[in-house]
Amino acid sequence: MSIMLDSANPEDARRARELGFVEDVTTNPTLIAKTGRPPLELLSELVEIVPGHVFYQLTAPSVEARYDQAWEAHEIRPDKVILKIPATTENIAMAARLEQHGIECAITAIASPAQAYLAAQAEAAYAIPYVNRLTRTYGDGLAVVRQIAAILQGTETEILAASLKSVEEVVGAILAGAQHVTLPLELILALGEHEFSRRAIADFDASMHSAKP
Numbered sequence: 001m002s003i004m005l006d007s008a009n010p011e012d013a014r015r016a017r018e019l020g021f022v023e024d025v026t027t028n029p030t031l032i033a034k035t036g037r038p039p040l041e042l043l044s045e046l047v048e049i050v051p052g053h054v055f056y057q058l059t060a061p062s063v064e065a066r067y068d069q070a071w072e073a074h075e076i077r078p079d080k081v082i083l084k085i086p087a088t089t090e091n092i093a094m095a096a097r098l099e100q101h102g103i104e105c106a107i108t109a110i111a112s113p114a115q116a117y118l119a120a121q122a123e124a125a126y127a128i129p130y131v132n133r134l135t136r137t138y139g140d141g142l143a144v145v146r147q148i149a150a151i152l153q154g155t156e157t158e159i160l161a162a163s164l165k166s167v168e169e170v171v172g173a174i175l176a177g178a179q180h181v182t183l184p185l186e187l188i189l190a191l192g193e194h195e196f197s198r199r200a201i202a203d204f205d206a207s208m209h210s211a212k213p
Ligand code: E4P
Pocket: 006, 026, 027, 028, 128, 130, 132, 133, 162, 163, 164, 182
C-alpha cells in the first residue's frame, strides 16, 4: 500500500521524498506542461530525485508512435519508469505487448470495471481510476473503485486511485479497495492534520507551561 505524489514539479518531488513515506511520483501531460520543461528531460530529473518509480504518460498520436515513445521513456531508466497508458482497447493491447517485454505499464484514466478487467488481462501492473472526475461526471467514483476491486481480486493488477481531491475521498478510495493512492503534495500533507489533534497538543502544551517546576 503506497502513497504517491501526483506532480511533475521537481521541488514537490524533493519535498515529498523528505517526508520519508512517499517513494513514487505520477505525472501526466497537464502536470508536465505546467513546468514548461521538455518531458523527457523532466523525466530524467525526476527518476534521480525519488527512490521509487516515476509514472510517465504516452501521448504520441498513433499506437505505433506510442509504442516507440514507450521504449524511449523506458530506456531513460528501465528500473524506475512505469508507463501510463490511457484506457482504450488498442492501448491496452499495446500494454500487453510491452508487458511481454517486461516493461511495467499502468492503464490510466480508467472509468469502468470493464477497462480494469482488460488491464488485468494485459497483465498491467496498475489500473488507475480517476475517482473525483468520475464522481463529477457520473455521480459515484468510489462505487467504480469498489467494482474494480472485486474484479481485480486474485490478479496481479493493483488499483492506484487518482484524481482524489479531499482527505475523505482518499480514505474512501482505500476503503473501496485501492491498494495505492496518488495525491498532490498539499493533500499528502493534509492527511496527517486534524483539528482534534491540534487541540489535544495545545492542551498538553498548556499543562506543561502551567506545571510547577
Ligand atoms: C493521475 O495519475 C492523474 O495525474 C491525476 O490524478 C488526474 O486527475 P485530476 O486532473 O482530476 O487530478
